[in-house]
Amino acid sequence: MDNIRKVLYNEWDPYCVKGDAPNDEYDFCIAPIYRLLTQKPTVEKIADCLATLDAADVRNKKDQLIKVAHKLLEIDVSIPQ
Numbered sequence: 001m002d003n004i005r006k007v008l009y010n011e012w013d014p015y016c017v018k019g020d021a022p023n024d025e026y027d028f029c030i031a032p033i034y035r036l037l038t039q040k041p042t043v044e045k046i047a048d049c050l051a052t053l054d055a056a057d058v059r060n061k062k063d064q065l066i067k068v069a070h071k072l073l074e075i076d077v078s079i080p081q
Contacts, residue, residue, distance in 0.1 A: 002038075003073060003075045004030050004034060005027065005030060005037070006023075007075070008026040008029055008030070008033070009023045009025060011067070011068045011071055012050060012068045013026075013067075015054075020058045023052050027058065029050075029053045031048075032049060032053065034077060036049055037038070037041060037072060037075060038077050041065055041073075043069045043070055043073060044066070044069075046072055046073065047065035047068070048067060048068040050065050050069065051065060069080055
């Protein structure tokens, strides 16, 4: 979850608060992203989810959302056994 938080704060940052707000600014998005990642989604599905989580996000264009989605897909969300 910390890795998701870092990507959302450092890469996605639709409110442009990086450095000015606590790094938990986008914690409300962690659960839906985590659930989605456990389902082995496509990059486009994650980008769509990011766009939906912040419908007013005009800063992040589709190509930026795809870049963020790729970074999120690199996160291992499997539960160690």
